[in-house]
Amino acid sequence: MEMYGENYEKLKIELQDTEWKCDYIDHDRNIARAIVYDDKEQFYFVRAERDDDFGKATLxxxxxxxxxxxxxxxxxxxxxxxxxxxVKVEVICKIGVVSDYYNLIHRHNINNYFLCRIKSFGDRNLTEDEINSFHLSTLKLSYEKAVKEYEYRANTRLGKLVANRELPILHQAKEIIDAYNL
Structure with missing residues (x-):
């Protein structure tokens, strides 16, 4: 793994859930996430359409x-x-860690974020839950359109939590890409 971004201080962000009351937190979830981009500087995300305890939202x-x-x-x-x-990817660098909470389900999330460049495309292998409950699909967006999409989708309580967690990471990833001409 080439380690670009070493001149950047890895982000370490601590966020609280301001959308739902915290009764208690009873478990941690260690998560690996990535800002994924291709050689044309298009970014790849997932769109989730939810209708569950968090409410109805497209994220x-x-x-x-x-x-x-x-x-x-x-x-x-x-x-x-x-x-x-x-996708198969080249992991460029670790961007940082965002610690956040989903008070509604009593969970602390430890999100480890990486910057990854696509090497090749293949078939997805979604779980039944990802297909039927979250209706996951792929979004391919420019950096500017991705920022706008996060801002637009922050119109729900869960969307606001996700945008607060991911927009600083997306901005940092773009800075690394630009600084190293990746």
Whole structure:
């Protein structure tokens, strides 16, 4: 793994859930997520259409998910990107960690973010839940359109939590890409 972005201080962001009351937090979830881009500087995200305890919402999110037992972060991010976007990637660097909370489900999220460039495309391998409950699809957007989409989708309580978590990471990724002509 080439480590671009070493001159950048890795982001470490601590966020609170200001949308739902915190009764208690009873579990942590270690998550690997990525800002994914191609050689034309198009960025790839997942769109989720939810109608659950969090409410009805259409979201933009980075691809990624839970790190499995005995799995390292790099293996997890490569697996998640293959499953959700159908891509094989080069991991450029770690961008940072965002600690946030989903008070509604009593969970603390430890989001490990990476910057990844697409090497090849293939088939996605979504879970039944990702297909039927979240209706996951792929979004391919320019940086400017991605920022606008996050801002637009912050119109729901969950959308606001996701945008607060991911917009600083997206901005940092763009700075690294531009600084190193990636």
């Amino acid at each position: 933009i999110e980075t691809a990624g998910g839970g790190v499995e037992e005995n799995e390292d972060l790099l293996s997890a991010i490569k697996r998640e990107l293959k499953e959700e976007l159908g």
